[in-house]
Amino acid sequence: MVDVLVVTSKETDASEILTVASKVGESVALAYGDECDKIAKYFKKVYKLPSDDVESIFNGIKQLYDSNKPKLVIGVTSKNLKDAFSRLAGIYDMPFSTDVYDVEVTENGVSFKRGFLSGRAIMTEEAGYPSILLLAPRKTQKSEGKENGSIEELSISAPSKMVVKERKEKAKGGVNIESAKLIVSVGRGFKNKDDIKLAFDLADIIGAQIGCSRPIAADLKWLSEDHWVGLSGKKVTPKLYVAVGISGAPQHLAGITDAKIVVAINNDKTAPIFKNADYGVIADLYQFIPIFANKLKEKMKK
Secondary structure (H helix, E strand, O other), X not given: OOOEEEEXXXXXXXXXXHHHHHHHOOEEEEEEOOHHHHHOOXXXXXXXXXXXXXXXXXXXXXXXXXXXXXXXXXXXXXXXXXXXXXXXXXXXXXXXXXXXXXXXXXXXXEEEEEEEOOOOEEEEEEEEOOXXXXXXXXXXXXXXXXXXXXXXXXXXXXOOOOOOOOOOOOOOOOOOHHHOOEEEEEOOOOOOHHHHHHHHHHHHHHOOEEEEOHHHHHHOOOOOHHHEEOOOOEOOOOOEEEEEXXXXXXXXXXXXXXXXXXXXXXXXXXXXXXXXXXXXXXXXXXXXHHHHHHHHHHHHHO
């Protein structure tokens, strides 16, 4: 009997999911493409999806759920899995929770923690079996994979309601902001697109990735969406987060709650970002950043 159905994606760290799955019992995994080879060391049985669009993921999950009736269906929180998992939860009227961590397992169900109020508060919840969980990335201890699992092509029996006629890779800025250890993030304090070069220069000096607030990516299109940090963008966990010209709206703060050190640079002393920063600099970024960058360069030469 299968107790856990694990669904993985390119953003998934299978070692984190294994930590939770192993607490429940026997598990199988559903994956796509080259990911199957990577996660076969974590699970005895891996089913390979023919495609990674939402419709195929949902049909694959439903097919394996119907045949195995697992206690848990779990994955790591992502846009596509939220869509596919919510459909399954709706059909079978199952409890469904996203961005969970600290999962504990009992005979009758699971308990876990998750944030609310844009991540500024934490609640503990419980759910019985069967349940659907999406784990918060990088908040679960990793487990070592010791399996040499078999891979089986999954033939999707459910007819697709959509026909994929063409696939185009979404334009990206070549960054993986979610795994960055150091981030310099830009906001509406910058008056022109060309001016954000100041932040890029600072990031180059300390070896950081560039992030941004919602208006920079969504409204002005100065940077691509893979730089966007916030509730609707990426949640980040860097050792250092430097917010330059960012006021600190709740949606943005929700994306940096797990940053170890936050440094805020803003000319408005009443900006909310200062209440959520470890260090604050009240200054005109156009004057401060060049001086700060030169001081860093001098330090690194010594």
